[in-house]
Amino acid sequence: xxxxxxxxxxxxxxxxxAPDLEAxxxxxxxxxxxxxxxxxxxxxxxxxxxxxxxxxxxxNRSWRGKxxxxxxxxxxxxxxxxxxxxxxxLGDVVLAYDTMLRESAEQTKPLSDHLAHLxxxxxxxxxxxxxxxGEADADAMEALEVAALRTLGVPDPYAAEPCAE
Numbered sequence: 288x289x290x291x292x293x294x295x296x297x298x299x300x301x302x303x304x305a306p307d308l309e310a311x312x313x314x315x316x317x318x319x320x321x322x323x324x325x326x327x328x329x330x331x332x333x334x335x336x337x338x339x340x341x342x343x344x345x346x347n348r349s350w351r352g353k354x355x356x357x358x359x360x361x362x363x364x365x366x367x368x369x370x371x372x373x374x375x376x377l378g379d380v381v382l383a384y385d386t387m388l389r390e391s392a393e394q395t396k397p398l399s400d401h402l403a404h405l406x407x408x409x410x411x412x413x414x415x416x417x418x419x420x421g422e423a424d425a426d427a428m429e430a431l432e433v434a435a436l437r438t439l440g441v442p443d444p445y446a447a448e449p450c451a452e
Contacts, residue, residue, distance in 0.1 A: 289329070289330040289331070289374075290316065290317060290320055290330065290331050290332070290333060290374075291330065291331070291332040291333075291374045292312070292313045292316050292317070292332075292333050292334075292335065293332070293333070293334045293335065294308075294309045294312045294313065294335045294337070295334070295335070295336045295337070296308065296309075296337045297336065297337065297338040297339065297342065298337065298338055298339050298384050300384050301337040301384055304398050304399050304402055305399050305402075308337075311399070311402075311403070312335050312337070312402075312406060314439060315402070315403040315406035315407055315410075315435075315439060316333055316335065316380075316406055316407075316410050318403075318407055318435040318436070318438050318439050319406065319407040319408075319409075319410030319411050319414075319431075319432075319435050320410060320414070321435065321438070322411075322431045322434045322435045323411070323414045323431075324431070325414070325415070327375055327377070327414075328369060329369055329371075329373075329374075329375060330372075330373075330374040330375065331374055331375050331376075331377045332374040332375065332376045332377065333376075333377045333378065333379070333380065333410065333413060334378075334379045334380070335379075335380050335381075335382070335406065335409075336379065336380070336381045336382070337382050337384065338381060338382070338383065338384070339383060339384055339385065340356035340383045340384065340385040340386055341356070342381070342383070343356045343357060343360060343381055343382070343383035343386070344356040344383075346360055346381060347360060350362070356383045356385070356386050357383065357386060358382065358383060358386045358387050358390055358405055359380060359381065359382050359383075359387075359405040359406075359408060359409045360380070360381045360409075361378060361379070361380050361381075361409040361410075361412035361413055362378045362379040362380075362381070363377065363378040363412065363413050363415075364376040364377055364378040364379075364413075377410075377413040377414070378413040380406065380409035380410065380412075380413065382402070382405060382406070382409070387401055387402060387405065394444075396444070400436075400441045400442065400444070401444075403436060403439050403441045404432065404436060404441065404444045407431075407432050407435045407436060408428075408432055411428055411431055411432065411435075416428045416431065429445055432444070432445075433445065
C-alpha cells in the first residue's frame with residue numbers, strides 16, 4: 288500500500304529511541320498498514336506526532352474528557368471521497384514520551400519495541416480496528432499487532448512472562 292507518512296518530533300528525547308527515528312517510525316506504520324484486513328483502496332496519508340505527556344494530556348482532556356496523559360492517541364480522519372492519485376488522509380497518531388518510557392521500564396521492554404507496538408496499534412485504530420468493542424475485536428486487533436510486529440523483529444507484547452520459580 289502506498290503511504291505518505293509525516294513524522295513530527297516535538298520532543299528531542301525521542302531521538303534517542305532509534306538511530307534513524309523517522310525511518311523506524313515509517314517502517315512500523317507500514318507494518319501496521321500491511322496487516323490491515325481491509326486496506327484502503329489507494330494511497331493514504333498518516334501523520335505521526337512524537338511529543339510530551341503535557342501535550343497528550345491536553346489532547347486527551349479536550350477530545351476524550353480524560354485529564355491525564357496516555358501512551359498513544361489516534362484521531363481517524365473523517366471519511367472522504369477518493370480522488371485518483373490523491374492520498375486519502377487516514378488520520379493522526381500522537382505518542383507521549385514520558386508515559387511510554389515509564390511503561391517500557393515497568394514491562395522491562397526496550398523503548399523502541401514499545402514504540403513500534405504503539406505505532407502499529409495507533410495505525411490499526413486509524414484503519415477501524417477497535418479493541419474496546421468486545422473481546423473478539425480485541426483478540427483480532429492483538430493478532431494483527433503481533434503479526435505486524437513479527438515483521439519488524441519485535442517480540443509479542445502480549446506473551447505471558449514465564450513464571451519465576
